[in-house]
Amino acid sequence: MLLHQCVQPESVYIWLLNLSGMCGFIAWLGIAISHYRFRRACEVQGFDTHQLPYRAAAFPIGPIFAFALCLIITLGQNYQAFLAETIDWTGVIATYIGIPLFLAIWWGYKLGKGTRFIQLQDMDISGAR
Numbered sequence: 001m002l003l004h005q006c007v008q009p010e011s012v013y014i015w016l017l018n019l020s021g022m023c024g025f026i027a028w029l030g031i032a033i034s035h036y037r038f039r040r041a042c043e044v045q046g047f048d049t050h051q052l053p054y055r056a057a058a059f060p061i062g063p064i065f066a067f068a069l070c071l072i073i074t075l076g077q078n079y080q081a082f083l084a085e086t087i088d089w090t091g092v093i094a095t096y097i098g099i100p101l102f103l104a105i106w107w108g109y110k111l112g113k114g115t116r117f118i119q120l121q122d123m124d125i126s127g128a129r
Contacts, residue, residue, distance in 0.1 A: 038125065
């Protein structure tokens with residue numbers, strides 16, 4: 001009962017809705033980056049991309065466009081909160097809470113597992129793993 005008095009169910013719903021939506025766009029940003037880097041690694045390593053089961057006809061414009069569009073949509077989710085006379089910080093936090101949460105989890109994983117950025121020429125694109 002006390003929690004219900006402090007936090008409105010509608011607010012919790014909006015926060016969870018915003019968080020899930022933001023995570024979806026972050027996932028698509030990752031997909032665009034992964035696609036671009038994979039295809040670039042294929043080119044750098046001399047792999048014939050015609051051997052791939054699926055060939056993206058719009059490469060490299062396709063993943064670059066997808067990344068730019070998802071980034072614009074992600075950052076523009078609640079631009080109105082910044083246009084008001086006083087910034088609506090509650091709205092800003094509710095909308096963009098997924099970004100710092102994602103970054104914290106990502107950096108925590110990178111630090112915990114000791115992963116590093118792999119150069120295109122060093123990527124394993126053989127599928128042997």
